[in-house]
Amino acid sequence: MKNRLIVFLLPPLLLVLAGCTTSQGQVEVTRVIMEQVPVTVEVTRVVVQEVTKEVPVEVAVEVTRLVEVVATAVPTAEPTAEVTTLPTLEPTATTVVTGTFYTIQPGDTLATIAEQAGTMIAALQAANNMDNSSLLIAGQELLIPGVDGELPQVQPPEAITTPEEEPPPAVVALVTNLLPNPSFEGDWYFYLYNELQVPDGWQLATDEGPNNLENGAGGLFNRPEVRVVPAKDLPPAEHRLFIMDGNKTLKAFKGGAPTSFSIFTDVALPPGSYRMKISFVPDTVVEYDGGQKSYASDPLAAETRVIVDGGGTGWQGTTSGQRNVVTYDFTVDEARNVRLGAAFRNRYIMANNGWFLDDWSLTPLADAQ
Numbered sequence: 001m002k003n004r005l006i007v008f009l010l011p012p013l014l015l016v017l018a019g020c021t022t023s024q025g026q027v028e029v030t031r032v033i034m035e036q037v038p039v040t041v042e043v044t045r046v047v048v049q050e051v052t053k054e055v056p057v058e059v060a061v062e063v064t065r066l067v068e069v070v071a072t073a074v075p076t077a078e079p080t081a082e083v084t085t086l087p088t089l090e091p092t093a094t095t096v097v098t099g100t101f102y103t104i105q106p107g108d109t110l111a112t113i114a115e116q117a118g119t120m121i122a123a124l125q126a127a128n129n130m131d132n133s134s135l136l137i138a139g140q141e142l143l144i145p146g147v148d149g150e151l152p153q154v155q156p157p158e159a160i161t162t163p164e165e166e167p168p169p170a171v172v173a174l175v176t177n178l179l180p181n182p183s184f185e186g187d188w189y190f191y192l193y194n195e196l197q198v199p200d201g202w203q204l205a206t207d208e209g210p211n212n213l214e215n216g217a218g219g220l221f222n223r224p225e226v227r228v229v230p231a232k233d234l235p236p237a238e239h240r241l242f243i244m245d246g247n248k249t250l251k252a253f254k255g256g257a258p259t260s261f262s263i264f265t266d267v268a269l270p271p272g273s274y275r276m277k278i279s280f281v282p283d284t285v286v287e288y289d290g291g292q293k294s295y296a297s298d299p300l301a302a303e304t305r306v307i308v309d310g311g312g313t314g315w316q317g318t319t320s321g322q323r324n325v326v327t328y329d330f331t332v333d334e335a336r337n338v339r340l341g342a343a344f345r346n347r348y349i350m351a352n353n354g355w356f357l358d359d360w361s362l363t364p365l366a367d368a369q
Contacts, residue, residue, distance in 0.1 A: 099127065099145040105235060106138045110291040112237035117144045125290075136291045178267055178274075178362040179340070183245040188228040195225040198263075199250060202341075207260035215300065216347035222257035224353070226250070244279050244323065245359035252344070253283065253354035263357070264307055264341025269332045273365035276306055276328045278342045283354030284320040295321035301348050302355070307341040315345070329365060 102113065110121045110130075117124075125131065127145040136142070180201030191198040198204045206223045229251045231239055243249045252261060282302035285293045296302065299317025306312040306328040318324045332338060340362060346353035 099143050100147045101141045102144050104136050104138055104140045104142055105233070107238055108136055108138070108235050108291070109237075109293065110136065112235040113142065113144070115237050116235070117147055119144065119146060121290075131290070135288055176363060178269070178364075179360055180265055180267075182360045182362075183248070183358055184228055184250045185246040185248050193223075196223075197226055197228050199228055202263055202265050205262050205264075207345075211258045211260075211347060213347045217258050217349045219258065221260040221345075222254050224252045224254040224259045224261055226252045226261075241323070242281055242283075242356040243358060248358075250357040251283075251354065252357070253352055254346075255352045256349055257353070258346050258349060259353045260343070260345035262307060262341060262343035264339055266337045266339050267362065268335070269338050270335045271332050273329065273331045275361075275363050275365050276308065276312075276330070276340055277325065277361045277363075278304070278306060278357070279323060279325050279359040280304065280318075280342075280344075281323050281356040282318050282320040283352060283356060284346060284350055285352040285354070287351050293321070296348070296350060298348075301350065302344070302346055302353075304342055304344050307339065307343060309339050315343075 102117070104113075110124055114121045114124055123145055124142065127143045181199050184199040184202075186200045188197045188199050190196060191204050196204060196206075204226065207221045208223055209221060211217060211219055211221050227250075229242075229249050231243055231247050234242060234249075242251075250263075252259075282296075283293075284296040284302040286296050287294045297320075299319065302318045302320055303315045304318055304324075304326060305315045306326055308328065308330050312330075313326065313328050316326070326342075342357075342360075344355050
């Protein structure tokens with residue numbers, strides 16, 4: 001067996017105490033021998049070394065694809081002063097339209113305005129950037145090209161007379177019109193609503209019940225607006241058509257709905273035979289095409305009848321856009337008040353269901369003949 005060296009390492013303080021004791025006895029002394037003994041020691045060396053390792057990481061990368069394009073070089077002329085300094089174009093007469101402005105009145109059309117201004121419809125459309133579908137709106141200002149100052153006014157019809165239109169004085173003296181305010185030249189009053197202007201001496205009734213007429217629009221009849229219109233409130237081109245006597249006409253109108261109304265008066269008549277005459281222009285418009293009226297062609301679109309008490313004529317169709325005259329002869333057996341007048345109706349829905357009434361008369365049949 002091999003001898004083993006056992007080394008006890010005692011603290012120096014113990015060694016000192018052991019040497020200084022005064023008591024007798026045996027002292028065991030342990031020698032401390034310092035001897036180098038070769039010892040095999042396994043040492044693990046820790047080495048820190050940077051190691052580069054490729055780790056795949058998904059990163060959004062913007063890639064620009066390079067495409068090889070073969071381009072042919074084209075020689076470019078050196079810029080000159082004429083190229084860099086562009087000439088300024090002077091405005092021409094076609095880019096600046098001169099003229100005067102006209103305020104559109106109710107009933108105006110491009111045709112009537114063009115006739116009044118002495119120009120063409122196409123010139124009005126070009127000056128105002130209009131096309132055939134453009135509508136004229138009352139109160140809108142329209143540029144009239146080539147006109148300086150106010151538009152020339154067409155002379156109203158009452159100031160235009162011809163020998164053919166002037167009745168012989170003897171005939172005027174013989175004809176007696178028994179109707180009050182027959183051409184609606186007098187004053188007027190409001191009836192129930194402020195849109196109903198009724199001529200003095202006359203009464204007005206409106207039908208606002210169901211429209212049960214066959215081939216009609218159904219629904220309800222709508223109350224029309226009624227106006228006593230002087231010539232100055234009408235386009236000059238319409239004076240001859242809508243003013244048949246004097247300086248005023250009675251206008252009734254309603255757009256987009258059927259209408260039915262009557263106007264009448266009570267006249268005291270002695271026994272005798274009489275002729276009632278009513279004149280009117282149905283302003284029944286299907287549509288407005290570029291300010292132009294397209295009148296209804298169906299006679300039933302505008303119907304009328306003469307009223308004499310509870311009778312008179314039956315309903316009859318009329319021709320729109322022109323003057324119509326209806327006469328009715330009747331006899332009174334005894335002196336009495338007779339209700340006289342006419343009724344008007346539009347059974348269809350139109351852009352305008354309008355009427356112009358003027359120049360009515362009631363004459364003894366002997367005078368009328």
